[in-house]
Amino acid sequence: MNTETLEEMAAKERAAASEIPVRLNVCASTSCLSRGADELTKTLNKQLRTAKQTKQCKVRSVGCMGLCAKGPMVEIECPAKPADDPESRQLLRGVTVEDADELLEHAMSGRKFERLDWPTDTPFFTRQHRIVLENSGLIDPERIEDYIARGGYAGLVKALTEYTPSQVIDEVARSGLRGRGGGGFPTGIKWATVAKSDGDRKYVICNADEGDPGAFMDRSVLDSDPHRVLEGMITAGYAVGASHAYIYVRGEYPLAILRLKRAINQAKRIGVLGTNLCDTPFAFDVEIRLGAGAFVCGEETALIASIEGRRGTPRPRPPYPASYGLWGKPTLINNVETFANIPWIMRHGGDALAAIGTERSKGTKVFALAGTIVNNGLIEVPMGITLREIVEEIGEGVPDGKAFKAVQTGGPSGGCIPAEHLDMPVDYESLVKAGSIMGSGGMVVMDETSNMVDVARFFMEFCKDESCGKCIPCRVGTSVMLDLLEKLCKKEAAPRDLELLKELCDVVRSTSLCGLGQTAPNPVLSTLRYFEDEYESALQPADEHGYALPVLQHT
Amino acid sequence: MARQKVPPTQALTLTIDDQTVTAKPGQTVMDVASEHGIDIPHLCYLDGLSIWGACRLCVVEVEGQRRLFSACSTEVAEGMVVSTDSPRLRHYRKVIVEMLFAERNHICAVCVSNGHCELQAMAQRLGVDHIHIPYLNPQLSVDSSHDRFRLDHHRCIVCTRCVRVCAEVEGASTKGMAGRGIMARIINDLNEPWGDSQTCTSCGKCVHVCPTGALVEKGTAAAEMQKRRQFLPYLTVMRDNNHD
Numbered sequence: 134m135n136t137e138t139l140e141e142m143a144a145k146e147r148a149a150a151s152e153i154p155v156r157l158n159v160c161a162s163t164s165c166l167s168r169g170a171d172e173l174t175k176t177l178n179k180q181l182r183t184a185k186q187t188k189q190c191k192v193r194s195v196g197c198m199g200l201c202a203k204g205p206m207v208e209i210e211c212p213a214k215p216a217d218d219p220e221s222r223q224l225l226r227g228v229t230v231e232d233a234d235e236l237l238e239h240a241m242s243g244r245k246f247e248r249l250d251w252p253t254d255t256p257f258f259t260r261q262h263r264i265v266l267e268n269s270g271l272i273d274p275e276r277i278e279d280y281i282a283r284g285g286y287a288g289l290v291k292a293l294t295e296y297t298p299s300q301v302i303d304e305v306a307r308s309g310l311r312g313r314g315g316g317g318f319p320t321g322i323k324w325a326t327v328a329k330s331d332g333d334r335k336y337v338i339c340n341a342d343e344g345d346p347g348a349f350m351d352r353s354v355l356d357s358d359p360h361r362v363l364e365g366m367i368t369a370g371y372a373v374g375a376s377h378a379y380i381y382v383r384g385e386y387p388l389a390i391l392r393l394k395r396a397i398n399q400a401k402r403i404g405v406l407g408t409n410l411c412d413t414p415f416a417f418d419v420e421i422r423l424g425a426g427a428f429v430c431g432e433e434t435a436l437i438a439s440i441e442g443r444r445g446t447p448r449p450r451p452p453y454p455a456s457y458g459l460w461g462k463p464t465l466i467n468n469v470e471t472f473a474n475i476p477w478i479m480r481h482g483g484d485a486l487a488a489i490g491t492e493r494s495k496g497t498k499v500f501a502l503a504g505t506i507v508n509n510g511l512i513e514v515p516m517g518i519t520l521r522e523i524v525e526e527i528g529e530g531v532p533d534g535k536a537f538k539a540v541q542t543g544g545p546s547g548g549c550i551p552a553e554h555l556d557m558p559v560d561y562e563s564l565v566k567a568g569s570i571m572g573s574g575g576m577v578v579m580d581e582t583s584n585m586v587d588v589a590r591f592f593m594e595f596c597k598d599e600s601c602g603k604c605i606p607c608r609v610g611t612s613v614m615l616d617l618l619e620k621l622c623k624k625e626a627a628p629r630d631l632e633l634l635k636e637l638c639d640v641v642r643s644t645s646l647c648g649l650g651q652t653a654p655n656p657v658l659s660t661l662r663y664f665e666d667e668y669e670s671a672l673q674p675a676d677e678h679g680y681a682l683p684v685l686q687h688t
Numbered sequence: 689m690a691r692q693k694v695p696p697t698q699a700l701t702l703t704i705d706d707q708t709v710t711a712k713p714g715q716t717v718m719d720v721a722s723e724h725g726i727d728i729p730h731l732c733y734l735d736g737l738s739i740w741g742a743c744r745l746c747v748v749e750v751e752g753q754r755r756l757f758s759a760c761s762t763e764v765a766e767g768m769v770v771s772t773d774s775p776r777l778r779h780y781r782k783v784i785v786e787m788l789f790a791e792r793n794h795i796c797a798v799c800v801s802n803g804h805c806e807l808q809a810m811a812q813r814l815g816v817d818h819i820h821i822p823y824l825n826p827q828l829s830v831d832s833s834h835d836r837f838r839l840d841h842h843r844c845i846v847c848t849r850c851v852r853v854c855a856e857v858e859g860a861s862t863k864g865m866a867g868r869g870i871m872a873r874i875i876n877d878l879n880e881p882w883g884d885s886q887t888c889t890s891c892g893k894c895v896h897v898c899p900t901g902a903l904v905e906k907g908t909a910a911a912e913m914q915k916r917r918q919f920l921p922y923l924t925v926m927r928d929n930n931h932d
Contacts, residue, residue, distance in 0.1 A: 427868065444865055449741035449761035602846065602865075602872030604742045609787035612870040613821055633820065640783045643756055644744045651755075 134404040134411050136290050139281060142403075146282035151212045153191045155240050158208040159228075160270065161194035162356040163349075163388050165204035169229060170194075173205055176233045190240060196357020198270035199261075201349075202509030203227055203251065208270070209240045226251040256526040257508050262489065262515045264497050265473040269357035269511075274392050277399035280360040286405050288479030289364045293371060293411040301372040302328060305475065307483030309495030314340055314431075314468030315543065315572040316648075317494075317561040323465065326455040327373040330463035337370045337378035338440070338459065338466045342424045342431040344383065345544025346595060347503040348575030351469035353511050354499070355382070355389035358473070359396035363419060365472030367405065368479060370417045373465050378417065381436050383424040393421055428545075428599035432647045433458075433466045435601065446603045447647035468573065470499055490516030494560035498571070504541075504578035507532050514559070521555040524578060535580040539663070543572025545592045545599075546652030548659025549585060568659040570652070585664040586671055590618040592656035600649065607650030610641035614657065621671045627681035628672055635661070702768040717759040717770055718746060728772050729781055729810060731899055732847035733760040736920040738856055740848055745781050745810070748772045756780075782814045783821070790821040791870070792828065793842040794900070800913040801901030807845060808900075824870070831876070833883030836906055837895050839874065844902035846872050850894035857923055862888040874902075893919070 150156070159165075159174045177192045198206045203226035214221035228236060228249055239246040263269070272279035280286070292301050306321025327335060339362060343351040355362060366378050382390050397419055400406040408416040422440050429435045430445040437459050439445040458464020474496060478486050486496045494516040500523065502510055507529035514523060524530065524540060531537045539549040548569035550557070557563050561571050579588065597611040617634045620626040638654035645651045661668060673681045699710045704721050711720040716739070721728050732743040739761045747756040751769035759772065771777075788794070788807060796802050828841035846865075851874065854863040862885050866875045876882045895903045896917045904913045 429868075449739075449758050451762065597869055600869035602867065602869045603740075604744050605784050605787055605791075605845075606744055608846070608870055608872065609791045609821075609824075612824060613787070613790065616822065616824075636783070637821075640780055644747055644780050644784065646741060646744065646758075 134286075134290060135294065136287070139286060139290055142278060143282045143284070146278045150282070153189070154211060154213055155190040156210040156212060157190060157192045157236070157240060158195040158210055158270070159192060160196070160198050160204060160206040161274070162197035162201075162353055163386075164197070164201040165206055166388070168204045170205035172230050173207070173228060173233065176230050177237065180233060180237055184237075186237075186241065190237070193273050194275070195272060196269045196274045197266075197353040197511055198224070199266070199512060200226060200251070200257065200508060200510045205229070206251075206270075207236065209236075209246070211243070220245075222253070224251045224253050225249040255529075256522075257510075257512070257529070260518075260522065260527050261513050262497050263513050264477045264486070264489075265354060265361075265470055265499050266357070266511070266513045267477065268361065269353065272358065274357050274359055275395050277360055277396070277403060280358070284480060285360055285476065286364055288476040289368050289405060290411055292368050292479050293413055293415060298328060298372045298374060301368060301479070304483040305372070305478060308474075308478045308486035309483075309490070309493075310471065310474055310478065310486060311494065311561065312468060313470035313474070313498065313573065315546065315570060317571055320467065320471055323455060323467070324369065324372050326453075327375075327463050327465040330456045332463040334377070334460075334462045335373055335375035336459045336462055336464040337366055337373065337375045338433075338436065338454075338464060339366055339378065339380040339469060339472055340431060340433070340436060340466055341380055341382040341386070341389070341469045342428075342436060343386075343469070343573060344428040344431050344599075345546075345573055345575040346592075347501060347541075347577040348544055348573055349501045350499040350511065350574040352386050352389055353501075354469050354473050355386065355393060359389070359392045360400065361473045361476055362393075362469055363396055363400055363406070365467075365475035366419060367410070367417050368475050369465055369467065369472065371415055373463075375465065376416050376418065378419045379422050379440055379459070380419060381422045381424060381430070381440060384426060390421060390423065397421070427601070428595075429601045429647070429649050432649060435647070436466070437464065444601075446601045447649075449646060470574070491558060491560045493562060494571075498559065498574060500574045500576045502528050502576050502578070504576075505531050505535065505580040505583075506578040516560050517558045519556050519558055520550060523559065523576070524555065528578065531578065531580045535582065538579050538581050538583055539585070539588075541569075541577040541579065541588065541656075542575065543570035543655070544575045545595045546570055546648065546655055547572045547575075548655050549579070549588060549663065550659075551663040568662050569655070584622075585660040585667045586618065586621050589657045589660045590615065590622050593618050593653065596649065596653040600653075604644075604646035604650060606641045607645045607647075607653065610637050610645070610650070611653050613637060614641070614654070618657070621668060624671050624673070625681075626672055627675045627679060629675070629679035629681075631668060631672065632679060700764055700766045702764050702766065702770065704770045705772055711764045713763075715764050717748060717757070717762050717764055717768075717772075720764055721759060721770075721772060726772055728759045729814065730760060731806060731810060731845065732849065734849050734852075734897055734917075734920070736857070736924040737849060737852040737897070740852065743845075743847060744784055747777065747780065749774060749777065778814065782816055785811050785814055785816050786819045786821050788845050789816075789819045790823050792824075792826060792844065798910055799843060799901040800904050800908045800910055801843070801915075802911040804911070804914045805901060806899035826870075831882050832906070833881035834885075834888070834890070834906075835883065836890060837882065837892065838904050838906055839876070839882055840902050840904070841873060842902075843900045844874055845900055846874065847899060848874075849897040849899065850874060850903055853893045853897045853920070857920065858889060858891050858893050860887050860889050860891075863894055 310320040435447040454464040730746040741761040746759040749771040831839040851863040
């Protein structure tokens with residue numbers, strides 16, 4: 134594999150595409166499949182075959198187009214028309230099997246399908262900045278040729294043939310990319326640390342154990358563009374000197390696993406995985422490991438334990454995986470989205486990514502917009518955009534005329550940000566200052582009907598269920614805090630209970646072994662900070678010591 | 689967790705509780721502190737077994753770092769300034785021990801380990817005079833199926849000393865863990881009655897490393913169970929010598 138053969142493949146693929154006058158791109162991502170996209174694809178193909186029109190129109194399965202709540206999404210694409218012609222593409226939403234005839238009729242005649250049309254000049258599309266999702270919805274995730282036609286693997290070939298490993302790391306460091314799994318650790322520094330660690334073997338691990346409630350960014354990236362993640366991992370392996378990698382995917386993502394498996398086989402076939410990549414001595418191999426349903430295995434040391442076949446529990450750091458990781462060897466662990474940024478950085482240069490975003494948070498971030506919001510779905514926005522722009526413009530606000538109350542970011546480790554902070558820029562530091570975290574990208578919007586004590590209770594229940602039970606503060610603390618929050622929700626709590634809740638928040642946050650316990654109190658602390666009145670109003674009348682007054686009085 | 693042995697090429701200097709001390713690279717804060725007569729509270733740590741880092745009683749403050757570090761797992765570094773005792777740490781340790789009492793059913797007066805229990809001693813040392821955390825009062829079982837020993841989940845603090853000694857010193861790996869979070873339990877083999885275990889050698893090491901009355905010898909009455917764990921440093925030292 135070299136640049137010439139890659140360009141040859143891309144040119145061939147593009148030529149083949151332009152020969153077909155009309156392409157129907159049906160979303161084949163998890164959300165749209167669950168709404169019947171698969172059936173739709175079959176029906177369309179059958180009708181095209183019956184009408185003997187397979188040469189005029191081709192049905193393709195593509196990745197996520199973003200508007201998950203309006204699925205199944207279909208795009209009518211006319212590759213012959215110039216790409217900047219607004220008539221070359223039309224996006225349709227909620228297309229069902231019943232609409233197949235009408236859809237084909239419009240597609241073949243070139244008339245606009247007004248009934249199911251979804252305008253793409255709305256803020257939902259125009260305000261986005263797509264880097265990680267640049268191919269999402271445009272390529273067939275199960276065809277490596279589609280990915281190559283869009284510039285795929287060019288960054289890797291460039292890295293392997295033109296760059297030394299340390300130059301690759303410099304490029305990543307210059308981009309200012311920070312870990313997209315939530316921690317925000319500078320990726321360049323992490324790569325450099327692993328590269329400098331002594332070890333006869335090193336490993337690369339991709340953390341795809343996404344588990345925050347309401348978050349589906351990594352799943353969509355893997356569903357829609359699996360090669361992108363592979364390319365990022367191979368580049369990382371070259372940069373840090375690793376020859377073996379694991380992708381730890383949660384078992385609840387069967388489609389992502391299937392597509393990753395296919396992607397790995399295809400990558401081996403064309404020679405970007407295996408030995409002597411790009412005629413260099415560099416060899417790289419990727420294996421898939423499946424998570425068995427434990428949230429804590431998203432924590433890097435627990436994830437490593439799980440890959441090693443041990444019970445998935447974290448261990449104290451230091452030593453960090455960069456020096457003592459998988460099988461005791463230096464290990465680079467990055468999140469799916471972090472790796473998915475790498476091909477773009479290698480193609481466009483680190484400075485291009487550094488030009489996007491804020492002073493300390495560079496590039497873009499993918500968010501899963503969920504909850505009570507009009508445009509539920511997947512978005513990618515530049516860092517530094519305000520929450521208001523995301524919620525009110527891209528998300529088009531809260532439905533049914535209700536008032537916005539708070540947005541929850543960062544999942545069970547994050548917090549709730551109220552309306553008065555909506556003008557805050559979205560970057561790592563600002564979100565922490567507001568009592569939440571960037572997290573992996575879950576964004577759950579809540580309207581005025583949400584009870585914030587109940588929201589805190591929900592997340593505490595999640596943490597209690599997902600605590601591994603290794604360290605005492607997390608194991609017992611989450612359990613006791615959940616009991617207290619349930620008492621508050623039932624309006625049976627006394628001021629003493631609220632005091633104890635606050636005290637336990639501090640103990641659990643400061644003394645827990647891993648991130649799960651250390652951040653488990655965050656949903657309580659952030660709702661206490663902004664909505665303390667809701668806690669206060671849930672309290673029972675009490676005596677001067679804060680204990681609930683006895684129900685039975687002595688006579 | 690097995691650590692690579694670092695050749696003692698140089699000595700490090702650090703400060704623990706205003707005391708300037710020297711240490712070898714690769715030593716932990718806990719090691720160095722105990723060498724200098726500073727006893728950092730701990731329950732899951734036991735000299736001779738692998739580091740577990742779970743009880744969080746040994747957390748210490750390190751100057752210039754916001755988060756706390758567990759002394760048992762943190763290696764010393766040149767110029768490190770460690771504080772093992774402060775009002776904040778005392779408060780945290782006290783609450784953690786209270787959490788253990790609230791988690792299961794520890795009733796000292798009727799316990800065979802009364803007076804010889806590390807949890808009880810720790811509570812006394814930290815000045816725990818009452819439990820202000822609501823008791824969870826779980827319904828637990830007692831496994832008396834073994835001829836000589838008994839496993840009482842009511843008194844277990846899930847420190848996993850038994851799991852580690854069984855795997856690392858005896859090499860039987862009978863003891864294991866099942867369940868997660870508050871449901872985490874010590875099990876024998878694949879969660880079978882202890883008496884049915886095919887792997888247990890009945891060596892009793894698990895019983896004697898257990899800090900509480902969770903693992904005891906049968907036939908002991910309240911306050912009669914005294915643990916004898918001299919074998920552990922002996923075996924560890926002898927094996928290390930044989931390997932070197």
